[in-house]
Every structure is written in structure tokens, then in C-alpha cells.
Amino acid sequence: MPRALVLVVVVAAGIAATAAAPEPAWACSCAGEPAQVLLDRADAAFVGTYVGRRPAGRGAAVPTSADPYLYRFEVEQVVKGEVTAVVDVLAAESGASCGIELPEGARTGLTVNAAEGRWQSSLCQQVGAEELLAVAPAGREPSPVPPPPAGDVGRGFGRVSALLGAFVLVVAGGLFLIRRRYRDV
Numbered sequence: 156m157p158r159a160l161v162l163v164v165v166v167a168a169g170i171a172a173t174a175a176a177p178e179p180a181w182a183c184s185c186a187g188e189p190a191q192v193l194l195d196r197a198d199a200a201f202v203g204t205y206v207g208r209r210p211a212g213r214g215a216a217v218p219t220s221a222d223p224y225l226y227r228f229e230v231e232q233v234v235k236g237e238v239t240a241v242v243d244v245l246a247a248e249s250g251a252s253c254g255i256e257l258p259e260g261a262r263t264g265l266t267v268n269a270a271e272g273r274w275q276s277s278l279c280q281q282v283g284a285e286e287l288l289a290v291a292p293a294g295r296e297p298s299p300v301p302p303p304p305a306g307d308v309g310r311g312f313g314r315v316s317a318l319l320g321a322f323v324l325v326v327a328g329g330l331f332l333i334r335r336r337y338r339d340v
Contacts, residue, residue, distance in 0.1 A: 183250060183251060183252055183253035183254075183277075183278055183279070185253075185278060185279035186279070188279070189290075190264070190282045190283075190286045190287050190289070190290045191290040193266045193280055193282055194234070194235060194266060194287065194290060194291060196266070196268075197235060197236070197266035197267060197268060197280070198235075198236050198267060198268045198269045198274075199233070199235050199236025199237065199238050199266070199267050199268075199269075199274065200233075200234045200235040200236065200264065200265065200266040200267065200287060200291065201228070201230045201231070201232060201233045201234060201235075201238045201242070201264070201265060201267075201297065202230075202231050202232045202234065202262070202263070202264050202265075202284045202287060202288060202294065203228040203229055203230040203231050203232075203242070203262070203263070203265070204228060204229045204231065204260060204261065204262050204263075205226065205227075205228055205255070205257040205258075205259060205260070205261050205263060206227045206228065206229055206259060206260075207226075207227050207259055208224045208225060208226045208227065208255075209224065209225055209227075210222065210223070210224055210225075210248075211223040211224055211225045211245055218248075219248075219252070220247060220248055220249035220251040220252040220254070221247045221248065221249075221252040221254075222247070222248040223245055223246075223247065223248070224245070224246060224247070224248045224254065225243040225244065225245055226243065226244045226245075226246055226255045226257075226276075227241065227242070227243050227244075228241070228242050228243075228244065228265065229241055230242055230297040231262070231294075231297075232288070232294030232295065232296070232297075233294060233295050233296070233297050233298075234264075234287060234288065234291035234292065234294045234295075235266075235291065235292075236267075237298055238267075238274075238297050238298065239297055239298045239299070240297040240298065240299060242274060242297075243273070243274070244265065244267055244273075244274045244275065244276045245270075245273050245274065245275045245276075246275065246276050246277055246278075247277070250278050253277040253278045253279055254277070254278060255276065255277070255278060255281060256278055256281075257281070262284050263281055263282070263283070263284055264281070264282040264283060264284045264285075264286060264287030264288070265280060265281055265282070266280040266282065266287075267280065
């Protein structure tokens with residue numbers, strides 16, 4: 156019996172060690188660059204209002220703060236490059252991994268770079284709207300774009316909620332039928 160106990164302890168310790176293996180860590184540290192430096196490095200820049208975000212495809216098997224998200228902005232003024240009236244910007248999910256951090260409805264300045272066919276940015280490229288306008292040439296209207304479909308931003312959460320609700324109803328219905336069957340026996 157002691158041999159079996161030792162084997163169980165060794166296997167449990169091995170599983171615990173595997174589960175506790177360190178994962179890659181993400182952290183964000185911005186140097187606080189002046190707005191002019193950010194503007195000079197950017198492919199485009201604008202002042203706009205943050206309206207929401209949604210996952211940009213599938214993230215890792217285990218969600219992390221670095222998972223890609225699309226942040227949607229309604230653009231008020233373009234100060235560099237060509238930007239449409241509504242723009243989605245790719246960034247990490249959380250400010251901990253340099254994702255954009257803004258409450259919905261916030262007005263901000265943002266510098267962006269083109270990569271893989273879309274605009275990308277980060278927490279370090281956010282700048283106050285007035286600060287960006289002060290260093291930029293005269294702003295102009297964004298390029299026209301048709302309005303986005305209603306409910307486009309945040310749609311993924313609704314699907315997950317609906318699937319979870321359906322699952323709960325199926326399980327509850329199954330338990331009800333099983334209970335009823337055994338009660339009648």
C-alpha cells in the first residue's frame with residue numbers, strides 16, 4: 156500500500172508542477188513621448204470618440220491580456236494620413252499589454268500605424284485630443300464611409316450569452332425529465 160501512495164504523490168506532484176509552469180508575462184510601460192514625436196512616427200493620426208470594442212478573431216486557447224481586439228472610433232478630425240469616419244483599430248485586449256484604455260464615449264487623440272492591412276495602435280500611442288491638435292497641422296474631415304451595421308461592436312458577448320443560456324435550459328430540462336421519470340417509478 157505505501158508503494159501505491161508514493162506513486163499517487165509523485166503523479167500528483169508532476170501534474171501540479173506542469174500546471175504551475177510559468178507562462179509568458181505581458182506588461183506595458185510607455186515612455187511618455189511628446190505628441191509631436193508620436194505624430195512623426197505614425198502613419199496616421201486622428202481625434203475621435205471611442206465607441207466600443209470586440210475580439211479580433213480567435214485568441215489563444217487560454218485568454219490573456221494580449222489577445223487582439225478591434226477598438227472602434229468615430230473620427231472627428233484627421234490630422235495625418237487617410238482615415239475614414241468610423242475606424243477599427245487593432246490593439247491588445249488590456250492596458251496591461253499596451254491595449255487601448257478608454258471608457259466608452261471618451262474623446263481622445265490616437266496615432267496609428269498600418270500593418271497587415273489594418274490600423275494598429277497601443278496604449279503608448281494615445282494622446283490627449285487637445286494635445287494632438289496643438290502639434291498637428293490643421294485637422295480635416297475624415298473620409299466618408301457608410302455607417303457600420305447596428306450592434307457590430309460587442310456582438311461576440313451576446314452570442315456567448317445566448318449559447319450559455321441555451322445550455323442552461325437544456326441541462327435544466329434534462330434534469331427535470333430525469334427527476335420526473337424517477338419520481339413516477
